[in-house]
Amino acid sequence: MSEATTIKLEKIGDVKFRIPRHGKMNADGMVYASDSMLEKIYEDHSLDQVYNVATLPGIVGSSMAMPDIHWGYGFPIGGVAAFSADEGIISPGGVGYDINCGVRLLRTELELPKVKGKIKDIVSRLFSDIPSGVGSSRKDLNLSFSQLNEVLKEGAIWAVANGFGSHEDLEHIETHGSIDMADPDMVSDKAKKRGKNQLGTLGSGNHFVEVGYVDEVYDEKVAAAFGLYLSGVTVFIHTGSRGLGHQVCDDYIRVMLNAARKYGIELADKQLCCAPFNSPEGKEYFGAMSAAANFAFCNRQIITHWVRESLQRVLGMSPKHLGLELVYDVAHNMAKLERHTAGGKKQMLVVHRKGATRAFPPHHPELPDDYKETGQPVLIPGDMGRYSYVLAGTQKAMEETFGSTCHGAGRLMGRNAAIKKAHGRDIRRELADEGIYVRAADSMTICEEMPEAYKDVSVVVDVVQKAGISRKVARLRPLGVIKG
Amino acid sequence: MEYSRLIEHTADIGIEVWGASPEELFEHSAQAFFELMWNVPVVLPERKFDISENGNSYEELLVMLLSDLLYLHEAESVVFNRLEIVGLTPREVRAVAYGEPFDGGRHKIKTMIKAVTYHEIEVRQKDGGWVVRIIFDI
Numbered sequence: 001m002s003e004a005t006t007i008k009l010e011k012i013g014d015v016k017f018r019i020p021r022h023g024k025m026n027a028d029g030m031v032y033a034s035d036s037m038l039e040k041i042y043e044d045h046s047l048d049q050v051y052n053v054a055t056l057p058g059i060v061g062s063s064m065a066m067p068d069i070h071w072g073y074g075f076p077i078g079g080v081a082a083f084s085a086d087e088g089i090i091s092p093g094g095v096g097y098d099i100n101c102g103v104r105l106l107r108t109e110l111e112l113p114k115v116k117g118k119i120k121d122i123v124s125r126l127f128s129d130i131p132s133g134v135g136s137s138r139k140d141l142n143l144s145f146s147q148l149n150e151v152l153k154e155g156a157i158w159a160v161a162n163g164f165g166s167h168e169d170l171e172h173i174e175t176h177g178s179i180d181m182a183d184p185d186m187v188s189d190k191a192k193k194r195g196k197n198q199l200g201t202l203g204s205g206n207h208f209v210e211v212g213y214v215d216e217v218y219d220e221k222v223a224a225a226f227g228l229y230l231s232g233v234t235v236f237i238h239t240g241s242r243g244l245g246h247q248v249c250d251d252y253i254r255v256m257l258n259a260a261r262k263y264g265i266e267l268a269d270k271q272l273c274c275a276p277f278n279s280p281e282g283k284e285y286f287g288a289m290s291a292a293a294n295f296a297f298c299n300r301q302i303i304t305h306w307v308r309e310s311l312q313r314v315l316g317m318s319p320k321h322l323g324l325e326l327v328y329d330v331a332h333n334m335a336k337l338e339r340h341t342a343g344g345k346k347q348m349l350v351v352h353r354k355g356a357t358r359a360f361p362p363h364h365p366e367l368p369d370d371y372k373e374t375g376q377p378v379l380i381p382g383d384m385g386r387y388s389y390v391l392a393g394t395q396k397a398m399e400e401t402f403g404s405t406c407h408g409a410g411r412l413m414g415r416n417a418a419i420k421k422a423h424g425r426d427i428r429r430e431l432a433d434e435g436i437y438v439r440a441a442d443s444m445t446i447c448e449e450m451p452e453a454y455k456d457v458s459v460v461v462d463v464v465q466k467a468g469i470s471r472k473v474a475r476l477r478p479l480g481v482i483k484g
Numbered sequence: 485m486e487y488s489r490l491i492e493h494t495a496d497i498g499i500e501v502w503g504a505s506p507e508e509l510f511e512h513s514a515q516a517f518f519e520l521m522w523n524v525p526v527v528l529p530e531r532k533f534d535i536s537e538n539g540n541s542y543e544e545l546l547v548m549l550l551s552d553l554l555y556l557h558e559a560e561s562v563v564f565n566r567l568e569i570v571g572l573t574p575r576e577v578r579a580v581a582y583g584e585p586f587d588g589g590r591h592k593i594k595t596m597i598k599a600v601t602y603h604e605i606e607v608r609q610k611d612g613g614w615v616v617r618i619i620f621d622i
Contacts, residue, residue, distance in 0.1 A: 044494065070495060073603030073619060077495065097599040097621045134593045135561060135586065194559040204596040205622060243558050246598045246621075250551050253602060257544065270543070270602040414492040415622070442593075 007047040009038070015067070015463045019047065024268075025054040030062040032406075032467050034459065037067060044071040046078075052268040053081050057276075058088020060342045060349055066356050066406040067463035068455075072096070074271030077355035080404040083277065085337060085348040089265065090282045091274035092256055092289070094352035096333040097249045099289055100296035101240030103330060103379045104173070105390065106304065107227040108234065109323030110315075112213045115233050115479065118314060119211065123437050123480035125310040126209055130303055132202040132484040133441025141200045141302070148196055152184035155294030156329075159301035165308075165326075169301065171368040173329040174358060177297040181337070183287025187244070188251050191288075195244025195295060200302040202239050204441070204484040206449060209307060210236040210384065216475040222374045222392055223474045226327050234476055235311075235324070236381055236388060237303055239484075240333070241296035248292045252285045277350050286335070286350075293334060300329060327390070328377035330357050332407045340402050351402045359393035359405040359470045378470050380461055382409050384438060384481045385431055385451030389461045390474045397469040405470040409457035415448040422447035440483035449483060488516035491617060497595065498619040507569040509607065509614040510546060510577065514567035517550050517600075520620075521557070523592045527565035529582030536578040542607040545577040546616065550600040553581060561586045597622050 009017040009031060017038075019029030029050040033041060041047060046069050053075055054063035060082045069078035074093030083089050115122065131137050143151070151158045156170055156177025170176045202209065214232045217223045228234070241248075259275035259282075260267055267273055275281035308324050315322065335352045342349065360366055360376040367376055375393040382388045397403050413421065427450045431438050440446050464470045491498040499516045503509030518524050533556060537548040556562055564583035571578040599621040607616045 071493065073496070073601040073621065097601075134596060135588070190555055190559065194555060247555065250599055254544075254548070257540070257602075261540075269604060271604075273602075411494045414494050415497065416490070416492050 007051055009047070015466045019050060021054070023051070025051060026057065027054045027059045028062040029054050031065045031069065032463055032469070033067050033069070034463050037459070041069060046071045046076040049074070049076040050079065052272055053079060053094070055266070055268055056083070056089055056091070056272065056274060057265060058084040060084050060088065060347070061402065064401055064404070066404070067460045068355065068406045068408055068410040070410050072354065074269055075352065075354045077410070078406065079354045080352065080356045080401055082340065082342070082349040082351045082402045085277050085350055088277055088350060089274040090277045090286055090335055090350050091272060091352065092249045092252045092285060093271045093273065094354055095249070095289060095335050096354050097246045098240040098333055099245035099248060100293035100331045101333045102296060102300065103236060103238045103332070103381055104300050104304065105327040105377070105379050106235040106307065106324050107232060107327050109321060110233040112231040112233060115211070119437050119480045121314050122211055122311065123439050123482060125314045126307065127439040127482045129306045129310045130202055130209060130482065131200065132482060133204060136441070137197045137201050143196055143199060145192060145196070148192055149184040151199060151298045152187060152291035152294055153182055154178055155182070155297040156301040159298045159305070164302045164305035169304070169326045172326040173297060174331055175366070177301060177329065179290040179293050181287060182290035182294045184291050186284045186288035187248055187291050191244050191247035191251060194247045195242055198242035198244065199295065199299055201242060202303065202482070202484040203242055204445065207239045207484040208236070208384070209303070209482045210478050211480040212236065212388065212476040212478045214474050215387070215477040218472040218474060225370060225374045226377050226390065226473065227325060228327070228390060228474050235307055236379070237300055237307065238381055239299060239303065241292040242299065244295050245292040248288050252288060255281055255285065289335060293331065296331070297329070328379060330379055332357060338402070349402065351404070353404055355407050356404050357407045358403055359391070359397045360403045361393050361395040361398045378405055380406060380408055380457060382457030383451040383454035384449060384478055385434065385436060387457065388476045389457065389472060390476065391461065391464070391470040392473050394468060394470055401469050405464045406460050409454040409460060411453055412455045413453045418450055418453035419444065419447045421452060422450055436478050437480040438483065445483050487512040493619070496619055497622055498617055500615065500617045503614045506542060506607070506614055507572050509616060510549065510569050510572060510579070511567055513546060513550065513616065513618060514553060514581070517553065518564050520595050521597060522563050522594055524565050526590050527563050528584045529565055530584040531562070531582070533581040533583065535581060536576070538576050540575070542574055543602070543605045546607065546618070547600050547602055547605060549577055549579060550618070554597060554600060563591050595622060
């Protein structure tokens with residue numbers, strides 16, 4: 001991890017670099033970044049990982065990295081790679097452990113002055129209503145194994161059918177919050193046992209619920225279509241498939257290590273283990289991964305319901321007056337079967353996005369009617385002290401990156417380095433002085449997650465805007481955050 | 485002598501572990517793993533957990549063993565203070581872990597780990613002993 005990479009980048013555009021196909025690569029590498037980002041990118045081994053992904057069988061287009069690229073295990077974080085559904089592979093390492101870790105954004109009818117004096121009450125209420133941290137869960141949500149199987153099959157549809165949110169919400173979730181290829185039977189009992197009590201929980205680390213407001217609008221028309229307006233209060237929810245997803249990934253890495261041997265796939269790194277998409281192992285993983293993704297969609301939907309209840313209670317407002325509606329819900333860690341035009345022909349591809357967001361353009365058939373003209377909302381959370389962005393998908397993303405873009409800021413410091421940096425300081429107080437109220441299950445989490453530990457997300461967003469693979473719609477500033 | 489050290493990476497965390505034999509390397513790895521996750525000295529060895537795995541290499545077996553411990557911790561809500569290797573070959577590991585149910589009053593979780601990764605893992609012989617680096621997803 002300490003030696004520098006030997007991979008050389010060739011600049012082919014303002015914010016676009018190519019790793020020409022060489023060695024064992026089956027395709028080029030393509031990195032979206034600004035010149036100033038390169039030093040940091042060269043430092044870690046993420047470019048070697050872009051190279052390694054390009055060696056996998058059946059890769060279509062190039063092995064890509066978004067500007068928030070950093071070293072992952074196997075595939076880089078910020079990596080996008082598509083494989084032919086007929087001749088290519090599927091890899092759990094190309095999805096990650098937190099399957100369908102993702103974000104959703106809610107908008108409200110509230111303007112900033114209405115909540116400014118109440119932010120402490122709101123955050124405290126959210127903190128007590130939404131389980132976060134180690135082993136916490138709500139007593140009023142106790143799933144049986146058969147109910148858990150329904151969740152795995154139906155995703156957010158299960159949540160809505162059981163009183164968590166409305167049918168309108170489903171329209172505003174990637175794949176309507178339910179992947180129909182999910183197969184709960186492919187999820188091990190271990191994974192089910194690990195995740196059973198974790199539905200409706202936030203988890204730890206970088207997962208959060210954040211109350212904020214729109215502080216800048218770049219495209220009023222699109223922002224209005226998304227329900228966003230200057231000074232409008234918003235809520236971000238960031239979590240995933242919890243222990244269930246982690247276990248699914250773990251179980252199938254074991255399966256894929258054997259499968260790679262069986263199918264004679266040479267691996268540059270064990271964590272890239274994979275199987276042909278069409279093999280029994282590939283299909284089983286796809287069924288299990290999709291089921292875990294449904295768990296995550298359902299998780300965010302249930303938490304959304306509790307966020308609504310919490311705000312209604314604290315502000316004493318009806319759901320109608322509050323207008324806490326879902327703007328959109330996007331996945332960050334997924335492999336999806338999608339139709340794309342590549343090499344001049346339409347084909348079904350298994351698009352792996354690991355720490356990357358789907359960003360479909362206007363008029364894509366997957367988009368709901370109200371976003372047909374705007375393109376898909378793309379949600380890019382930053383750190384808890386600065387800002388987050390709302391972008392929109394573009395046609396260029398569809399042509400260049402299989403409809404994909406960046407997913408966040410990316411860490412600048414390790415967790416221990418952040419704790420050291422925070423030593424002797426009161427990060428909670430520093431944030432409070434800036435008008436941001438934070439609650440966390442563990443005070444150490446606030447140090448690990450302090451704003452300085454992250455890169456400035458605006459730099460990442462500027463690259464994808466310049467590259468034309470998404471465009472800026474609005475910027476949000478945090479007011480209050482609960483951390484796992 | 486110190487038998488492990490923390491490796492820090494920007495987004496993840498890992499450990500480098502030493503042992504005089506493969507058995508000791510596995511035991512030390514489990515110990516370092518426990519110490520990363522909770523305050524080990526206050527954990528009592530009240531219950532015994534038998535773990536066994538088959539695999540193709542020391543690397544696979546070590547990741548599987550630590551993953552099993554992580555699973556038990558999360559699914560059964562237990563914390564451990566010690567692991568003993570009963571049998572080890574490059575194809576099979578048998579171990580006993582000692583611990584007790586998690587008690588929020590006494591036990592403190594230091595780091596929540598999502599998974600034990602296979603990333604660049606390599607068990608190798610060095611200076612008459614054995615060494616390994618393991619990266620965790622957190």
